[in-house]
Amino acid sequence: MSKVRIYTLAKDLGVDNHRMLAMLDDLGVQYKSVSSTLEEDVVETIKGLVAEEQASGSGGGSDSAPAEQQAQTESAAPSTPAPVAVAERPAPGEAPAAPGMPTRAPVVTIMGHVDHGKTSLLDYIRKTKVAAKEAGGITQHVGAFEAKTSKGKIVFIDTPGHEAFTTIRARGANVADIAIIVVAADDSIMPQTREAVAHAQAANIPLIVAINKIDLPQADVERVKTDLTQVNLVPEDYGGDTVVVPVSAKTGEGVEDLLEYISLTAELEDLRADPKGEFAGVIIESKVDKQAGVLATVMVQEGTLHVGDFLVVGENYGKIKAMSGSDGERIKEAGPSTPVQVLGFSENPSSGDKVASAKNEHAAREVIAARVDKRREDEEQGKRRKMTLEEMMGPLGEVRTVNLILRADTQGSLEALQGILARKESDDVKLNVMLAGIGAPTEGDVLLASTAEATILCFSVTPSGSVKKVADQKNVDLKSFRIIYELIDEVDRLIKGNVEPVFEEKYLGRAEVRMVISHPRSGNIAGSYITDGSFKRNAKAKVTRGKQVVYEGTVVGLKRFKDDVREVQQGYECGINLDWNDVAVGDIIEASEMVEVQQ
Numbered sequence: 001m002s003k004v005r006i007y008t009l010a011k012d013l014g015v016d017n018h019r020m021l022a023m024l025d026d027l028g029v030q031y032k033s034v035s036s037t038l039e040e041d042v043v044e045t046i047k048g049l050v051a052e053e054q055a056s057g058s059g060g061g062s063d064s065a066p067a068e069q070q071a072q073t074e075s076a077a078p079s080t081p082a083p084v085a086v087a088e089r090p091a092p093g094e095a096p097a098a099p100g101m102p103t104r105a106p107v108v109t110i111m112g113h114v115d116h117g118k119t120s121l122l123d124y125i126r127k128t129k130v131a132a133k134e135a136g137g138i139t140q141h142v143g144a145f146e147a148k149t150s151k152g153k154i155v156f157i158d159t160p161g162h163e164a165f166t167t168i169r170a171r172g173a174n175v176a177d178i179a180i181i182v183v184a185a186d187d188s189i190m191p192q193t194r195e196a197v198a199h200a201q202a203a204n205i206p207l208i209v210a211i212n213k214i215d216l217p218q219a220d221v222e223r224v225k226t227d228l229t230q231v232n233l234v235p236e237d238y239g240g241d242t243v244v245v246p247v248s249a250k251t252g253e254g255v256e257d258l259l260e261y262i263s264l265t266a267e268l269e270d271l272r273a274d275p276k277g278e279f280a281g282v283i284i285e286s287k288v289d290k291q292a293g294v295l296a297t298v299m300v301q302e303g304t305l306h307v308g309d310f311l312v313v314g315e316n317y318g319k320i321k322a323m324s325g326s327d328g329e330r331i332k333e334a335g336p337s338t339p340v341q342v343l344g345f346s347e348n349p350s351s352g353d354k355v356a357s358a359k360n361e362h363a364a365r366e367v368i369a370a371r372v373d374k375r376r377e378d379e380e381q382g383k384r385r386k387m388t389l390e391e392m393m394g395p396l397g398e399v400r401t402v403n404l405i406l407r408a409d410t411q412g413s414l415e416a417l418q419g420i421l422a423r424k425e426s427d428d429v430k431l432n433v434m435l436a437g438i439g440a441p442t443e444g445d446v447l448l449a450s451t452a453e454a455t456i457l458c459f460s461v462t463p464s465g466s467v468k469k470v471a472d473q474k475n476v477d478l479k480s481f482r483i484i485y486e487l488i489d490e491v492d493r494l495i496k497g498n499v500e501p502v503f504e505e506k507y508l509g510r511a512e513v514r515m516v517i518s519h520p521r522s523g524n525i526a527g528s529y530i531t532d533g534s535f536k537r538n539a540k541a542k543v544t545r546g547k548q549v550v551y552e553g554t555v556v557g558l559k560r561f562k563d564d565v566r567e568v569q570q571g572y573e574c575g576i577n578l579d580w581n582d583v584a585v586g587d588i589i590e591a592s593e594m595v596e597v598q599q
């Protein structure tokens with residue numbers, strides 16, 4: 001008998017996957033995930049245990065989540081009273097699921113390198129898994145669609161790519177539960193594959209790798225699996241815990257397996273939401289239709305949405321005049337994990353905006369008034385308040401993580417940088433390189449940095465003007481370096497506590513102007529005698545005439561006889577060239593420099 005996968009055994013025995021994993025834990029069997037394989041003797045032991053349980057009539061039977069999920073999502077949402085107030089709830093996944101709450105369908109996003117087949121895969125699933133529309137229904141792009149599989153409903157976000165995904169996250173909403181990373185079997189890991197993996201990891205959601213285009217003669221699935229280890233994704237058959245599914249978006253091969261793995265992952269994630277709870281949702285996308293007005297796609301995350309409900313988004317509200325499912329059919333209500341197109345907003349909301357509901361117009365206006373007050377108060381406080389040390393450094397005694405995104409011109413420089421950074425970690429500070437990519441930083445990097453409070457450090461690559469602008473708008477630190485040690489100094493500063501370096505002025509020396517020499521190119525040079533300390537080129541200079549300071553500037557040049565020098569000590573004569581032409585005999589020049597204060 002060959003080895004058996006855990007979920008296959010669970011299915012054959014009619015046992016829930018969670019229950020199966022608990023049994024394996026009790027037996028002390030090691031496994032990576034529900035798709036790990038089991039030895040024959042373990043399979044026999046489990047079969048014996050299940051038979052005993054069934055004979056004694058104790059639990060362990062199937063309480064199949066997908067069936068429950070199907071029931072919950074396919075039947076019309078339960079009739080609930082209209083939501084009574086607005087409360088900003090944590091997004092699903094942020095709060096622990098209450099036991100007994102119904103399961104909900106997973107929301108999946110597809111990311112990967114350009115042309116690796118994200119859109120084709122979505123198209124294939126849409127074509128084969130979206131139930132035929134009723135007469136009159138119009139299929140249209142609304143930003144998400146529901147696929148019906150033998151394991152229950154799966155919701156796909158229809159706009160592929162990590163930028164779309166992180167744009168939503170950057171607004172504080174988590175909408176996807178699982179990420180599919182598409183890698184073309186003929187191309188393997190590419191720059192945007194790395195980015196996509198970094199984005200999924202930053203969101204802390206499980207990812208499944210779909211190796212696409214396996215129908216091509218040049219497809220090399222094994223090479224992709226080996227290359228995945230470069231991004232720290234070790235496939236299960238290489239001893240890791242990354243689920244990898246070979247597929248073809250062209251022939252459909254493997255797509256059924258992919259859907260099955262999505263359902264399995266969802267089951268293990270134990271995704272739950274209360275259709276009777278307070279409504280919470282997120283805007284997936286919105287557009288203005290010339291005739292209908294604003295059409296917004298809302299993903300219901302908690303509670304149930306009804307036609308006639310008042311919705312509040314940011315500082316705007318609207319009343320739902322009509323609602324349709326992702327297949328274009330008119331619906332009256334929608335429960336958790338349902339994407340719905342809503343007509344009734346007066347302003348165009350943005351992707352990622354959180355949506356709440358209110359029982360009537362008056363309540364909606366009150367909520368908005370409270371939000372406006374809160375925003376003003378925050379703005380005021382932001383102006384007044386200075387960060388405490390604890391806010392900058394994190395609670396004392398805890399390991400602090402410094403999130404970094406590295407961008408460099410070559411793989412060699414990236415590796416050199418990572419090597420140096422690895423040696424900088426200490427017991428108190430962990431350096432987390434979320435993404436190390438070749439080439440200039442992208443807007444996607446800035447979004448990722450803004451959601452993860454990361455600093456983007458560039459070595460020998462220059463960000464474009466538009467990327468710099470987005471970084472400014474989002475308050476993301478984006479710094480470029482040409483000298484590796486300057487970049488390392490910046491990392492040292494971040495390790496010390498994310499504080500900007502503090503400089504203080506240090507006195508260097510004093511000189512007396514004894515003659516003024518006119519120079520054809522440099523202008524008037526102060527022939528001086530250093531009475532105290534020393535003078536350095538590029539030092540700050542303060543010129544005093546009598547009791548009055550007549551000029552403050554820089555020592556742009558220093559000469560001893562005809563030679564340019566860097567420094568002149570006390571007791572010597574020299575020519576001091578200032579960035580000022582009006583120096584006079586008798587003036588006293590004081591030199592100083594800015595030095596970084598060690599904090």
Ligand SMILES: Nc1nc2c(ncn2[C@@H]2O[C@H](COP(=O)(O)OP(=O)(O)OP(=O)(O)O)[C@@H](O)[C@H]2O)c(=O)[nH]1
Binds near residue numbers: 113116212247
């Ligand atoms: N042979 C083969 N071709 C595929 C497969 N999947 C996608 N393609 C082709 O690969 C090309 C790119 O596919 P897309 O689906 O547009 O790729 P994408 O990742 O969505 O690309 P962007 O949207 O540009 O990022 C198209 O010409 C597809 O027809 C596949 O499984 N097999």
